[in-house]
Amino acid sequence: MSETTIKAQQLSEKQSEFMQLTAEIMEIRKRGEKPLAFIRTYGCQQNVADSEKIKGMLAQSGFDFTDSPDDADFILFNTCAVREHAEDRVFGNVGALKNLKRRHPQILIALCGCMMEEEHVANRIYNSFPFVGLVFGTHSLHHFPELLYRSLVDGKRVFERGNDDKMIYEGIPVRRDGTFKGWLPIMYGCNNFCTYCIVPYVRGRERSREKDVILSEAREMIQGGFKDITLLGQNVNSYGKTLENPVTFAELIREIDAIDGDYWLRFMTSHPKDCSKELIDAIAGGTHISKHLHLPFQSGSDRILKAMNRYYDRKKYLETIRYAKERIDGVSLTSDIIVGFPGETYEDFKQTLSLIREVEFTSLFTFIFSPRKGTPAEKYDDPIPAEEKSKWFQELLDVQEEIAAKRCSAMVGQTERVLIESVKEKTGELNARTGGNIIVELEGSPDLVGTFQNAKITQARNWILKGTL
Ligand code: SAH
Ligand code: SF4
Numbered sequence: 280m281s282e283t284t285i286k287a288q289q290l291s292e293k294q295s296e297f298m299q300l301t302a303e304i305m306e307i308r309k310r311g312e313k314p315l316a317f318i319r320t321y322g323c324q325q326n327v328a329d330s331e332k333i334k335g336m337l338a339q340s341g342f343d344f345t346d347s348p349d350d351a352d353f354i355l356f357n358t359c360a361v362r363e364h365a366e367d368r369v370f371g372n373v374g375a376l377k378n379l380k381r382r383h384p385q386i387l388i389a390l391c392g393c394m395m396e397e398e399h400v401a402n403r404i405y406n407s408f409p410f411v412g413l414v415f416g417t418h419s420l421h422h423f424p425e426l427l428y429r430s431l432v433d434g435k436r437v438f439e440r441g442n443d444d445k446m447i448y449e450g451i452p453v454r455r456d457g458t459f460k461g462w463l464p465i466m467y468g469c470n471n472f473c474t475y476c477i478v479p480y481v482r483g484r485e486r487s488r489e490k491d492v493i494l495s496e497a498r499e500m501i502q503g504g505f506k507d508i509t510l511l512g513q514n515v516n517s518y519g520k521t522l523e524n525p526v527t528f529a530e531l532i533r534e535i536d537a538i539d540g541d542y543w544l545r546f547m548t549s550h551p552k553d554c555s556k557e558l559i560d561a562i563a564g565g566t567h568i569s570k571h572l573h574l575p576f577q578s579g580s581d582r583i584l585k586a587m588n589r590y591y592d593r594k595k596y597l598e599t600i601r602y603a604k605e606r607i608d609g610v611s612l613t614s615d616i617i618v619g620f621p622g623e624t625y626e627d628f629k630q631t632l633s634l635i636r637e638v639e640f641t642s643l644f645t646f647i648f649s650p651r652k653g654t655p656a657e658k659y660d661d662p663i664p665a666e667e668k669s670k671w672f673q674e675l676l677d678v679q680e681e682i683a684a685k686r687c688s689a690m691v692g693q694t695e696r697v698l699i700e701s702v703k704e705k706t707g708e709l710n711a712r713t714g715g716n717i718i719v720e721l722e723g724s725p726d727l728v729g730t731f732q733n734a735k736i737t738q739a740r741n742w743i744l745k746g747t748l
């Protein structure tokens with residue numbers, strides 16, 4: 280696919296006017312009380328980041344937020360289409376809103392996100408869930424203010440699935456969920472078309488944000504006290520290719536890393552086909568960049584990698600890993616794996632097992648193949664029964680548990696810099712995380728949440744560490 284230059288546009292004046300108008304009508308309807316929104320986000324960090332924009336636009340439209348759907352004037356589910364299970368959960372939870380709508384007929388129920396870009400899903404919602412008043416896809420985020428206004432005022436159902444996937448919109452207000460841990464999208468969409476994956480169909484073509492916009496947002500976050508910033512993209516290694524003045528991802532992170540402050544810089548996701556030495560060198564030489572590389576390999580078998588359209592083989596993947604281990608002292612490696620891709624045999628699967636033994640990942644995100652409508656792999660012959668795939672999956676989990684336990688026990692006695700993230704409700708202990716993304720549980724004061732501390736690792740329980748400050 281040829282790469283074309285993509286220029287960003289600002290959120291239009293018109294959308295700001297719609298936010299103002301919504302605030303005015305809601306103030307009259309609620310007699311001066313703030314209307315409340317309930318937002319539930321499914322799926323990956325891209326969706327979390329989109330929800331933060333939606334919350335920003337809702338706040339400017341006069342809304343406050345609630346954790347209880349029963350108190351809400353507006354309910355929105357931001358959905359994920361990556362696996363069938365994710366979609367089934369959404370359908371189940373939307374179905375459950377029917378009674379709520381009956382009890383509170385004035386409530387506006389809305390659905391957005393990746394699932395809504397699938398035509399068959401939008402049709403099903405339209406026909407089977409008449410209480411859903413507003414539906415919009417990932418390409419329509421920048422006119423959410425107008426869609427919200429129209430749904431509230433016209434009282435008609437509004438369904439919009441855009442096809443505007445070659446644009447980037449800047450200037451959308453963001454209301455971040457966290458105060459010290461935050462997401463920073465650097466690009467949208469994906470051009471890779473791995474044969475199992477729905478993302479390119481629901482998120483559109485790959486497009487990068489301008490470097491200067493990202494740098495100033497990073498600066499703002501760092502000055503605002505953010506301690507853990509994750510740069511987001513489906514394939515961050517191809518960042519910058521669609522810009523008028525192309526920039527590599529390694530250049531981008533080096534420039535962010537040069538910003539003064541006390542913070543960690545992370546990123547995801549890296550695609551092994553273009554994870555360059557330059558990038559690994561940038562991590563090795565960075566001041567703030569976490570010594571952590573999430574590099575999904577999906578399968579250890581070359582035959583399956585080819586069928587998946589991944590454009591690397593086992594040898595190339597292992598070379599990248601070898602270089603990362605050599606250059607980045609104490610690097611923590613994590614990955615995604617799909618078990619039971621169509622045509623995978625037990626022999627292929629054993630190559631996945633041998634690869635994880637060889638690399639010794641800190642942790643893994645493991646999935647059983649789920650056929651997605653409209654992707655090539657949906658039509659591939661898939662003779663292995665589900666029970667057999669579940670057995671392989673369990674075998675994979677057992678092997679990884681052994682590896683993680685070994686890796687974690689090797690850390691006992693070491694001192695690690697950790698970011699204290701939260702207080703455990705049950706025990707009152709602190710939850711912290713290392714730069715390599717390993718969870719550490721500690722005793723300490725709740726006041727420490729949001730600060731960096733040094734923790735001595737005293738014990739390893741499977742993949743979780745215990746420590747003292
Ligand atoms: N862009 C990222 C991943 C996005 S989706 C990357 O390329 O690494 C996150 C993970 O979900 C993928 O890495 C893959 O392991 C899994 N996944 C995607 N589609 C899937 C499907 N149809 N069935 C099972 N797992 C899938
Ligand atoms: Fe999906 Fe592949 Fe793109 Fe990742 S790189 S989002 S797995 S198509």
Ligand code: F3S
Pocket residue numbers: 321322323324325326358359360361393394477478481482
């Ligand atoms: Fe799901 Fe969309 Fe992310 S399909 S995994 S929420 S990009």
